Amino acid sequence: MSHVPLPHLVIADDDDTPPPAASSAQAPTSLARRAARLNEWMRRYSWAVAMTVAIVITVGGLVVLESGRMRIASEYETALDAKGATAQLSMLAADIATLTADERGFALGADSAYRTHFGETAERVRRTLASLDAYYRRIGDDTALASFAQIRAAADDEIAQGAARLADLAQHPDADSAAREHALSLPPPDTSATLDAALSLLRLNEEQRAQQALDASRADQRISTLCVGALCALNIVLFLLLFRNLGIQLDKQARVQKALITQQEELDQLVFARTRQLEALAWHLQSVSENEKTELARELHDELGSILTASKMDVAWVRGKLRDSEPAMAEKLARALAQLDQGIALKRRIIEDMRPTVLANFGLVTALRSLADEAAQRNGWNVEFALPDEDVKLGEAIEIALFRVAQETLTNAAKYAHASRIRVALALDDETVSLSIADDGIGIRPQDLKRTQTHGLVGMRQRVSARGGRFDIERASPHGTAISVSMPRERSVDAPRAVPLA
Template sequence: MRNSAQTPLAATRLNAWMRNRSWAIAMTVAIVITVGGLVILETARERIAAEYESALEARDVTVQLSRLESQLAQLSAYQSSFLLTKQTANVQAYCSTAGRVRQTAQQLSVYYHRREAGSAELASFTQIASLIDARIGAGAAALQQAEPQPLALSGCGTATGAAPVDAGLVDNTLSLLRDNEASRAQHALDASRADQRVSTLVAAGLSALNIVLFILLFRNLGIQIDRQARVQRQLITQQEELDQLVTERTRQLEALGWHLQAVSENEKTQLARELHDELGAILTASKMDVAWANRKLKDSEPAISEKLTRALANLDQGIALKRRIIEDMRPTVLTNFGLVTALRTLADESAQRNNWVLDLNLPKDDIQLDEQTEIALFRVAQESFTNAAKYARASRVSIGLQIADGQVALSIADNGVGITPADLKRTHTHGLLGMRQRVAAHGGHFDIRRGVPNGTDIHVVMPCVSTTASALDAPSASM
């Protein structure tokens, strides 16, 4: 069972491997075939060149054999003419012709010795060469016998008194050798033509193979391009879907963050109101009762009066703590006197606690903004002063508020150690994230950067619903 299950899996893997490697296999086979075809073409070219050269050589030997036969005929003609006319010019012509005959015979001898030493053709030509020499010598002897005076036969070689050579045997042998060379030349030409046809067929096959390969290559490239285009379109579609999803999730998270901030502010407001109304009333009533008891027992019970005095001090601390907690949750100065006064008060208190030199660039008159914008700007300033106190180790802090073109800008800077780029990229710095989220939820822009040369600069720009200025001279004078 296991082997039977593994067999289809192995076949599937083999088919997948073949599909993935099919182009490489086809290219390898095509390269091998092309190289083999080129080898065949080169071999055929060399054979054609050798066969053509052999055909030319055989034709040249045929011409030389014909020339030798013609020269022998001229030699006989000059001999006969001298015997008839007794003119010495024929003797000179005979000797010069004999020299040409020997030269031609020498060239042919070199050819036959170089081509096929020991063959039948070489033996036949060797025999013919000796007969030709004997023929020239016998002719020279016949010329000298026909003339009583000595003749100038030095150019004819040694005259011999041998019997005349059979001219028919020489001519027949030369004709046979000439026919053999003509046949060899024709055979070489036929082989050359055959090799040319093979070369043509191989070249045509290679051309057809290359054409098919180019067609397959372009087809495969087209398929790859189409596949890449489809993949790219899919990636673009997926990227667009992811972008839409991220945008939607971002909007949801912004809405959720705004909702959580609104809920937190509402809960802080409700808790501050309950602390002010309930706990404040309880602490105030308790302080009044303890003060009354302290006055009654001050003279009669000094020890109890001392305890009550200490209890009054604890109640004062509790009332102060309650007031501070309420101010942190829902600053009453922001509700009662507006944003400018609240920022001035917050800056003065922070400077007193941290021994800062304070630079204020706030409007003299208060500005009327919507409640959520005022709360957002106040919280940003509150968080910025807290961070400056904890981390900056600053000695000078500046705060500015400007309003123009339907926008309100808050700027806070210190001369501390300055925020680092790594701190800007951290995801667990909830203070910075909270400020960014709070500002972004109201459609504003939050920017924090390292100051020059040191320190930290915070710049917030938010749209404002109303820019109506209200003269609040009384609160400013009270501050």
Template sequence: MVRMVQKVQNLAAATRLNDWMRNRSWAIAMTVAIVITVGGLVILETARERIAAEYESALEARDVSVQLSTLESQLARLGAYQSGFLLTKQAASAQAYCTTAARLRQTAQQLNLYYHRREAGSAGTASFTEIAAQIDARIGAGAAAMQQAAPQPLGLAACGTASDAGLVDTALVDSTLSLLRDNEARRAQHALDASRADQRVSTFVAAGLSALNIVLFILLFRNLGIQIDRQARVQRQLITQQEELDQLVNERTRQLEALGWHLQAVSENEKTQLARELHDELGAILTASKMDVAWANRKLKDSEPAISEKLTRALANLDQGIALKRRIIEDMRPTVLANFGLVTALRTLADEAAQRNNWVLDLQLPADDIQLDEQTEIALFRVAQESLTNAAKYARASQVSIGLQVEDAQVALSIADNGVGIMPADLKRTHTHGLLGMRQRVAAHGGHFDIRRGVPNGTDIHVVMPCVRASVPEAPPAGTSPGSV
């Protein structure tokens, strides 16, 4: 049994150790997964910011490229309006020239601000500065040419200051604008390519994180399945071990109950044998001694008063010895129970206890005696004897009631007092030999023993045992009485 308990304890300890290691390993794995996930989210956020910046750069480069194309088309329209005026001499062409020149200067100013803001001091900025100067010169030269060719003075204030700056290198302006436009187109394409690369990185990172989470979920569910299976196996093993342990405990309990019943039967038999020997042998010896001492006392009463006094004292001692022998016999094997039955024995026991302890008795016993088997009567009598002894020692009661009810299938004994009452902690104590003895004695006969605290106080004991009828014994021989020596 001890090995079985140790086996169950070792199995439970191994299960707790495995659970602890599994929890620690999964804690480490989850920590690593969280770190990787956080790192991936940081990478994704950085990539998102870079993609947004690259898209903005690409859009800006495309806008600049569009503005450069617009600037080139505005230069072309400027030349067309100048040529139209020189051919037709219409003032509308001169006004359109000035309007286009104003737009051209506005576009050039925006581009100039862009290049100085983004590429201050670079070759692109220097090239566009030169282009802006060429454009101003081109506008001024065109306005001067139209003013000279006009039949009458023109209002060209919107075109700015007209100047004869000489010929403007149109081919240089066009090639520089094309070069700048190509640079912006390459910059926009480079930004788009970088953005696509960052998108691919983000896609790979997101796919990796998703795959990692999927793997973790798969491993988690697999581990949960393994853990559930392992726990189920351990649970089944524990249940099996527990059933075996319960079976072993029940078997040992039955053996102990059988042993207890056997010991009680042996004890009762030994008490009966000892009581018989005391009654037959010691009783005869004491009676013969008393008769001899009484005879000697009568013979020496007149002639030897001193010896007669000693003999009288010896007679008194013999009477005390006979009374002590009777009490011992009654405690070991009550003659009242053997000769007159359970009801008379309970009434006699209760009367004697009430006289010793000044109790008020409330007896609810059958009017006629009942015939039960010997072992049942002894068990009920011993329970009543132990209960009254406990009441006298601990209860401090003033009233005791005893009831006995007999039915066809069972007999019930109830004993109650109005004392201080048994404490709830005492009901659970396993080393109270008196209570254990009563429980064991009743359980050995298939009965039920119940003890509880009374209401409002006191102690109530209730015993129910199977009712086994016994044949009516023969009447005792004439001259035999419970008080005989």
């Protein structure tokens, strides 16, 4: 029976399983986040990078230019030295030829001037040789230095031999002319030809050295020019990029600022609308409160007043019937009559507080005078008035607003001022009506002026602002508190139009 080989089954370990799709997607996501962070960093700090690169390139270019300038200066110095050495070599050849000419001239004429000129020329040759020797040692050209050493030795020999011949001719001045002509006819020594050839070779080498230095300096100048051009072009590109980025940032800031201005205008409009809504609401609440006070005062006057009056009449009738027969009960009834009188007085005071009849019947000036007199009697104040002589009609809304402000001000003065003197003033013109009340008390504290929990002040402000007026409160000088209200006398409407709540 044949055996069929089974395929090998490979069971993968958990660690060898490929990562899920979500895990494989983490690497691109991480790269995307890194790229986003890099782009954000470049967007924020690209100007700093551009400025840093521009500074580095500028400094590097300045270093390159300075090194090029130093190389050009060195090459020019080398060319000048080579030209100077060439001139000195030419002068040395001329001086050596002059030595030979002086020697022959002295041999012909035995003139001491030739001998003196020979000595001067020889001294100049020695100085030139010393200068050239220092030059070749300084430049470190060993080949030229070896050739120059041979030239210097030959020149020294030439000077020495010429000086010896001049000295010999000077010692035998009587030598016949045949001997002198024989000395002149002698061919020049071989050293003179060798010396001239060596000098010509050195001059050629120095000319080549000067030309090479000039060529190298011109090349360095071209390289420096190219570097300057490339540096300028690169800086122009960087600054263009910088200004472009700056323009983008400024444009973005302008858009953001414009958006902020738009948002601020929308917010201002919203605040204005909400303020108008609050003013309308405050005016509505105040109108409702005044209407409720009026209705309540009317009910108290009509209902409670009639009840109290009828009760008083009944009690008085019963007391009159029982005065003689029941004196004790009559006394109780008399006490009940007194209590009924107090109740009627309290009712009247409550009605006056809620809806002052003196304001409705006699006007604002009389109502203010009556209100201040009653407060002065209760608190022991001295009152000073600055009121018009006659009452004027300002409209019910304005009169009740000014009366309520005066009422609240006098109530606050009685509670907190500890004053002894009150001044009430009312002034009118064609456009506005102004009310001011001042006391000589301890004065309102500065922190109380900024408090928002003082509902009395807030209520007065809202009541005045709802009528388009202005309310001010400040510490009086030297002490005390002063409140001033200014309101327009006439308005096109009695109350601000209600703004629908959003």
